[in-house]
Amino acid sequence: MTEILRLLRLASPAKGLPALLAAFFAALSGIALIGAASWIIASAALAPPLSALTLGITCVRACGISRAVFRYFERLLSHRLAFACYEDLQHLTYRQAVEKLPLKEGAMREGEFLHDLLSGCKTLRDFYLRTVPPPLLAGLITLLACAALLPLSPLGAFLVAFLYLLHIALPHLVLKEEHLRTESAAYRGTLLNLVDGRTELHLGGAIPHARQMLDDAARTFQAKQSKKRGRRETLFTCLDVLRVALWVSLLILLLPHVKAGAVSGIEYAVWALALEAALAEYRPLPAAILGAAAAKQAAAVILPEEKAAALQEAPTGTASAHRTASDRIPLLEVRDLCFAYPQCPPILKNLSLRIKRGEHTAIIGESGAGKTTLACLLLRLWDIDSGTILYSGTAHTSLTADEARSFFGAALQGSCLFSTSVRDNFQRLHDGLSEGAIWQALETAQLADVVRALPHGLDEPLGENASRLSGGQRSRLLTALALASDAPLLLLDEPTAGLDAARGAKLIAAVLENLDKKEGTLIVITHDLPLLDRMKQVISL
Numbered sequence: 001m002t003e004i005l006r007l008l009r010l011a012s013p014a015k016g017l018p019a020l021l022a023a024f025f026a027a028l029s030g031i032a033l034i035g036a037a038s039w040i041i042a043s044a045a046l047a048p049p050l051s052a053l054t055l056g057i058t059c060v061r062a063c064g065i066s067r068a069v070f071r072y073f074e075r076l077l078s079h080r081l082a083f084a085c086y087e088d089l090q091h092l093t094y095r096q097a098v099e100k101l102p103l104k105e106g107a108m109r110e111g112e113f114l115h116d117l118l119s120g121c122k123t124l125r126d127f128y129l130r131t132v133p134p135p136l137l138a139g140l141i142t143l144l145a146c147a148a149l150l151p152l153s154p155l156g157a158f159l160v161a162f163l164y165l166l167h168i169a170l171p172h173l174v175l176k177e178e179h180l181r182t183e184s185a186a187y188r189g190t191l192l193n194l195v196d197g198r199t200e201l202h203l204g205g206a207i208p209h210a211r212q213m214l215d216d217a218a219r220t221f222q223a224k225q226s227k228k229r230g231r232r233e234t235l236f237t238c239l240d241v242l243r244v245a246l247w248v249s250l251l252i253l254l255l256p257h258v259k260a261g262a263v264s265g266i267e268y269a270v271w272a273l274a275l276e277a278a279l280a281e282y283r284p285l286p287a288a289i290l291g292a293a294a295a296k297q298a299a300a301v302i303l304p305e306e307k308a309a310a311l312q313e314a315p316t317g318t319a320s321a322h323r324t325a326s327d328r329i330p331l332l333e334v335r336d337l338c339f340a341y342p343q344c345p346p347i348l349k350n351l352s353l354r355i356k357r358g359e360h361t362a363i364i365g366e367s368g369a370g371k372t373t374l375a376c377l378l379l380r381l382w383d384i385d386s387g388t389i390l391y392s393g394t395a396h397t398s399l400t401a402d403e404a405r406s407f408f409g410a411a412l413q414g415s416c417l418f419s420t421s422v423r424d425n426f427q428r429l430h431d432g433l434s435e436g437a438i439w440q441a442l443e444t445a446q447l448a449d450v451v452r453a454l455p456h457g458l459d460e461p462l463g464e465n466a467s468r469l470s471g472g473q474r475s476r477l478l479t480a481l482a483l484a485s486d487a488p489l490l491l492l493d494e495p496t497a498g499l500d501a502a503r504g505a506k507l508i509a510a511v512l513e514n515l516d517k518k519e520g521t522l523i524v525i526t527h528d529l530p531l532l533d534r535m536k537q538v539i540s541l
Contacts, residue, residue: 006303007127007295015084016132019077022070023137027281029067031141035274036060042269082128089124092302093117120298123291131291134284138164141281152263153253160279163246167239167285172293174235187221190214236286243279250275329393330354331488331521332378332407337387339370339377347373351387353539357488360512360522362532365541371525374541375412375491378523380404392488409485411478412493417466422451422477423458425466430484437484444510445480446503447473472498476507483514490515493525501530508534 008016036059043053096117142164146157194210251272257263263271332355340346347370355361363371377384380401389396391407418425426438438458442448450473454460466474479495490511496504508524508531515522524531532538 007124007299008132015081016128019074019081020133020136022074022077023133024140026067026070026074027137027141028144029063029070031274031277033060033063033067034277035270036063038269038273039266042266046266078129078133082125085128086121086125089121089302093121096302116298116301120301123294123298124302127291127295130284131288131295134281134288135168138167138281138285141278145275145278149250152257153250156250156253159246159249163242163279164282164285166242167282168289170239171235171286171289174231187217190217232286232290239282239286243282247276247279330390331357331359331392332523333390333393334378335388335390337377337389338385339373339382340385346385348377348541351541355489355521355523355537357521358516358519359536360515360534361524361537361539362535363523363525363539363541364527364532369541371541372413372493375410375493375523375525378491379408379410379412407487408489408491409482409487410491410493411475411482411495412491413497415478417462417474417477419462419464419466421456421459421461422454425462425477426481426484429481433484441480441484444483444514445476446507446510447476447480450476470498472503475499479507479511483511486518488519489521489523491523491525494527495524496526496528496531504528505530 036056040053040056040060043056097114142161145160149157149160191214194214254263254268254271258265258268332353334351334353337348337351338346339348347368351374363374365371376382378389380396384396389404391399391404396404418428422442423435423438426433426441430437435458439448442451450469451457451460462468466477469477475495475498479492482490482492492511495511496507499507512522512534514520522535524535526532
């Protein structure tokens, strides 16, 4: 229920109310149209003067026009609201991906996570179109129908209200367990495993067996899908039968009033068709209730958890506050950190380290020792298995991932760059960054001359993942992007890779000079041994 409330707050009642009112008046116009038409047909059977039907004819025309007008406004307003919310949801999806990827469980789990995000985003878009309006609209129609029936048949009013509640409750109770995400993920996992191992399967002559495995997995998944679809259709058919049964029951309940003269024959005809039109508003309810369950599951993945009021401060403000802390408190401290990839031995075990402000630190070690893994843990890309990371004295458990990352400007190997311009890459990462600050970062990273030589300078397209730059130039651009941050820690992963010794030394000297001016601290992962002479601390893994 919490997820549904958060979705509703994302749209806000003030924005959704006009669309709901337009839908309500469109439904009322439709019911009035049916009622007026039935009045004309029943009255015409008595062969009255044409003038006696004029009012009914005018009413039919007015209701037909108003129904079309209100339906147009309902579609316009509801779709405008839904796509505005969809834009916000896409931003949230992007933030979730940025915050949680990469996953230490590997590429398959990352694919499953992205599938959940993208499919969930579409589900939540439909939430505002097909999930929220039908129950509210049908509820309003139910109130009006009950109020009209109550003086004539209290039992009929009760049955209408009871049928509305059945449409709300039955889909949730009968089909609440019908979620095939686990089965779908198992089928996709089998498919990907067989695709990854197709060469080995071919060499081993096991292709027929693999096909049989995939066919069995597909049949199992399809059988469960068919079972779910059959149960849905059975439930929907039963509710259709209940609506028809209730309509017939209401007509029977009104018959004594016709015999008693309280309701005329013409009025009885109006009641008959108007009630049928009103009950037709119940048809979208089962699908809407099932959509609410799907939206709840999608919201749990996409919408970020609500943080306590103490954690609502912006990341930059948090970093600024910590920068004023006493220098006696380490800027970064790790205590007894342990981490292992799934089904692998620990890559880091009981690791402890301290980095004070201005204490430039190098992290060295053999390939596979865990240097880049440690960087990812410090940036909260992954959660540690045990231990504590303190950022200026504050434990990682008391900070969100974004707040922890606000302590760093980082350039990791394998980071992606946008295919647009140098300027766009800077401004996407650092909103509102001035052109002067961009050039300063490029100068420090020894890349300014390269950018000036490009035909369009800062606005030159870089190609997919900056493919138009060499490996060394791409590495220096990542360094420049990290330098543009005002965070107290600069984390660089092999910044001199692909550079000759002279240019690498010049780059590090410029970076250190820049950090010393603004009281920043460098953490560098490196195999460049001469660089270690410039460091105040070396940590060997």
